[in-house]
Amino acid sequence: MFSLKQWNQSPEWQNWVGYETAQPQQKLSPSSVTELQEIIKKARADKQRIRVTGAAHSFSGCAKPEEIAVSLHHMRGLISVDKDAKLATLYAGTYLYEIGDALKEYGLALENMGDVQAQTLAGAVSTATHGTGITLGSIANQVEVWEWVDGCGEIHTHHRGDPETDELGDALHASLGMLGVFTKLTLRVVELYGLKEDNQLLDFEEGLECFYETAYSHRHLEWFLFPGTNKIQQKTLTMIAPVPMTAKQKRRDKFDSIVTLNGAFYLLCELARIKPSLTKKVSAISASAIPNTKREGYSYEVFPTPRGVKFNESEYFIKLADFDECISEINHILLADNKGSHFPIEVRTHKGERGMLSPTQGEDCAVLSFHVYKGMDSEPLFMWLYEYMKKWHGRPHWGKVNKLSNAELQMLYPKLDRFLEIRRQYDPDNVFINSWLNEKFSIL
Incomplete structure (x- = not known):
């Protein structure tokens, strides 16, 4: 969790995985809207730029503060x-x-x-x-x-x-x-409302055969495809009456968080980092260790999953109608070459929604998230992914690693120019633009 004390004491800012870093000239944490307004007015007058850094959980350089870092930690509730x-x-x-x-x-x-x-x-x-x-x-x-x-x-x-x-x-x-x-x-x-979570290990073909049926018959469906194994962990969440999670389940979650998810898995990740040739073996061990577990509780108790093992991530949205062909091809490719990653590929679904920069662009989507353990080279997987996703017109999650150029983004987001026109009305002096945003949107 974010620590304002650590944020203030360190001269360096870094994102969650530690790959995006900066040394802002100032770190400011306003306690009111009025104080925030004064910070912005002064930055504009001094021709300085501001980024609000949040909890630093983006993997991209979106929130990177190059001159003034602002935290809204005191503006909560x-x-x-x-x-x-x-x-x-x-x-x-x-x-x-x-x-x-x-x-x-x-x-x-x-x-x-x-x-x-x-x-x-x-x-x-x-x-x-x-x-x-x-x-x-x-x-x-x-x-x-x-x-x-x-x-x-x-x-x-x-x-x-x-x-x-x-x-x-x-x-x-x-x-x-x-x-x-x-x-x-x-x-x-x-x-x-409450949620009931069910987890099970399936063969890839078995999961794919009933993917749409499972997705439409449950409130939430999530897959974890283990590269090079032909195995998936399928997680479903079903709405139930609003009952709190039991103390026993909370203890079990804490144990799993410390010992299984972020203990044993951490050791496997370190093994893969030290000896990359074992990544496929590590992926297979991880898949075989998936228990058929069940959890229940208030929705906000069941949704989150502890993430103590750090990784880098790139994520793409594709048309839901293309999912079968796309994921089958990905599974086939990774069976032959897992691109140096043992982390499971996360698969989710997403309803199409409004938004000039929404990665859905109004279409129901499947969302594919690719992870590489911190300390391991993510370039082989992410470069392959960048090239491969062109076939499916994949659009990136803005908070994840994004290798697309401004020209490519222009093609994928037809209303991008109109968005930038509106942006200029509210930030004519580019107070909120950093180098990453300029690279993606050609603003400065």
């Missing part, structure tokens, strides 16, 4: 709830792991979450962070009202409007922080 309208307003610096308990007091919950909950709400919304579910979208898709401070230090509020005419809402949907700094976000929430 639930502000108000409208139970009848199913709306909850929160400060944008609130961490995802804080939201579940806060909403539970009102009998409410987030519609969907991912399996990582360390991020800030602002960061999750800005990058369209998502979970899985063929009828469900990202956390950004749950936003009904945005409040933000623009590059001139002015505050704005926008309510999501008509899908046919709300260009600003579609620009804010996944804005990468380029229109300004979010201060408050109003989310569409749902009645408190």
